[in-house]
Amino acid sequence: MKILVTGGLGFIGSHTVVELQQRGFEVLIVDNLSNSSLKVLEGITEITGKAPEFEKTDLRDKSAVSALFKKHKDLDGVIHFAASKAVGESVANPLLYYENNINTLVYVLQELSKLEQANFIFSSSCTVYGQADELPITENAPVKAAESPYGNTKQIGEEIIRDTTRVNEQIAAISLRYFNPIGAHPSAAIGELPIGVPQNLVPFITQTGAGIREKLSVFGNDYPTRDGTCIRDYIHVVDLAKAHVSALERLLKKKSDSNYEVFNIGTGTGSTVMEVIESFERVSGNKLNYQIADRRPGDVIAAFADTSLANKQLNWKAESTLDEAMASAWLWEQKIRN
Ligand code: UD1
Numbered sequence: 001m002k003i004l005v006t007g008g009l010g011f012i013g014s015h016t017v018v019e020l021q022q023r024g025f026e027v028l029i030v031d032n033l034s035n036s037s038l039k040v041l042e043g044i045t046e047i048t049g050k051a052p053e054f055e056k057t058d059l060r061d062k063s064a065v066s067a068l069f070k071k072h073k074d075l076d077g078v079i080h081f082a083a084s085k086a087v088g089e090s091v092a093n094p095l096l097y098y099e100n101n102i103n104t105l106v107y108v109l110q111e112l113s114k115l116e117q118a119n120f121i122f123s124s125s126c127t128v129y130g131q132a133d134e135l136p137i138t139e140n141a142p143v144k145a146a147e148s149p150y151g152n153t154k155q156i157g158e159e160i161i162r163d164t165t166r167v168n169e170q171i172a173a174i175s176l177r178y179f180n181p182i183g184a185h186p187s188a189a190i191g192e193l194p195i196g197v198p199q200n201l202v203p204f205i206t207q208t209g210a211g212i213r214e215k216l217s218v219f220g221n222d223y224p225t226r227d228g229t230c231i232r233d234y235i236h237v238v239d240l241a242k243a244h245v246s247a248l249e250r251l252l253k254k255k256s257d258s259n260y261e262v263f264n265i266g267t268g269t270g271s272t273v274m275e276v277i278e279s280f281e282r283v284s285g286n287k288l289n290y291q292i293a294d295r296r297p298g299d300v301i302a303a304f305a306d307t308s309l310a311n312k313q314l315n316w317k318a319e320s321t322l323d324e325a326m327a328s329a330w331l332w333e334q335k336i337r338n
Helices: 011-022 039-048 061-070 087-092 094-112 147-165 202-207 237-252 275-283 308-311 322-337
Strands: 002-006 028-029 053-056 075-080 118-125 173-177 180-182 216-219 234-236 260-267 290-293
Touching: 002 011, 002 322, 011 028, 011 237, 028 202, 039 061, 061 094, 075 094, 075 216, 075 260, 094 118, 094 147, 118 147, 118 237, 147 260, 173 237, 180 202, 180 216, 180 237, 180 322, 202 216, 202 275, 202 322, 216 275, 234 237, 237 260, 260 308, 275 322, 290 308
Parallel strands: 002 028, 002 075, 028 053, 075 118, 118 173, 173 260, 180 234, 216 290
Antiparallel strands: none
């Protein structure tokens, strides 16, 4: 079985390629290297003992997408990671986000709509829920108005897939709504490679621990939570990667209840920012330098998943603890600093 993984050199993509190869799938990675490096291919090969096939292609080029599918007629599924993901950048440059995240999705789906049968997995986000009224968040929670163009591309992306699968019944699709992916492969051969100052909590913590940043700003400690800091559902990226393999197997075995399904992918447990800091201090043995700062505009108070649907239908469950995920993130940070 051969799977096309777009954005397969990115953070979640590369970990998913490893899990796919370890489950016996052949993988074709397509990436434009805009936010990734060819070194990731070496990391994947080091872990799995097998180099995945790789093509440098920019999916914003419609004719290149068409040529890709003409060349590779033996694909059994597509996992579509290729997209931009920085919230602040999307506010500053919305058209870049609509082009990167929406045009590419449309072009890939247009090619799938020409096939007799196609399996498709889309990277969505818990950001579609905004501040949910009830916790934990089930898939039935309403989608709230997006806080950023990035968030909007995930909502629109889901709608595009819903509308497409309604008329193109030969396409079977699953959207996975990720909560907060963190950590790295335990081998430290691949991990997250943030460019510039990290916007996300965990890479900022590990860079501070490594002395690259002076101190972490905790964005607000006056939220109505157990210690005043925001709550998120931090999931080990390897657990998240495995969820993609489970979703793919559901599609391949034709077990879906309908040709478009949506699943939350998280641990089901919420952690506060302070609890993440404490976890880092525990696993690294270092005290973290931090200060309490103003709230960050656009942050929700609390978000964590009800994962019972994914647990049951995908026969998948997140296994790693927060400490295990933080330890892997710290190991990776130390490796890239050396
Ligand atoms: C962010 C995006 C979300 C996206 C996800 C992808 C925002 C508002 N949301 O989620 O749309 O899907 O990344 O990974 O950017 N924090 C600090 N100090 C920091 C950084 C973060 O205190 O320097 C806090 C935040 O206030 C938040 C928590 O840590 O409470 C997690 O933040 P982050 O890692 O940026 O993830 P989200 O905001 O949940």
